[in-house]
Amino acid sequence: MAERLKVHVDPDKCQGHARCKALAPELFELDEYGNAHEVGDGTVPAGLEDKAWLAKSNCPEIAIEVTEE
Ligand code: F3S
Numbered sequence: 001m002a003e004r005l006k007v008h009v010d011p012d013k014c015q016g017h018a019r020c021k022a023l024a025p026e027l028f029e030l031d032e033y034g035n036a037h038e039v040g041d042g043t044v045p046a047g048l049e050d051k052a053w054l055a056k057s058n059c060p061e062i063a064i065e066v067t068e069e
Contacts, residue, residue: 004069005044007052009036013063020059024051036063 007027009020016034020027026048028036044052044066056064 003049005049005052006042006067006069007038007044007055008042008065008067009038010063010065011035011037013061014059015061015063017060020055020064023058024048024055027052027055 009028014035016030016036018030018034018036020036021030027039027042027044029039030036052066056066
């Protein structure tokens with residue numbers, strides 16, 4: 001069975017670079033200050049796992065955590 005992933009943005013680390021939103025708009029949204037939050041509870045829909053890892057590796061602030069459930 002494929003692992004299920006969750007994404008989480010650490011609000012203390014996020015500086016609003018928005019690369020996560022550009023790379024994985026299904027998984028991240030920006031608030032009025034331009035800081036990112038995971039969509040919903042952060043559960044990554046099937047098929048979007050690569051985007052979760054891509055967003056994590058492209059955040060300059062290392063603010064994105066990807067966890068396996
Ligand atoms: Fe923030 Fe990193 Fe995205 S700094 S807006 S979580 S690319």
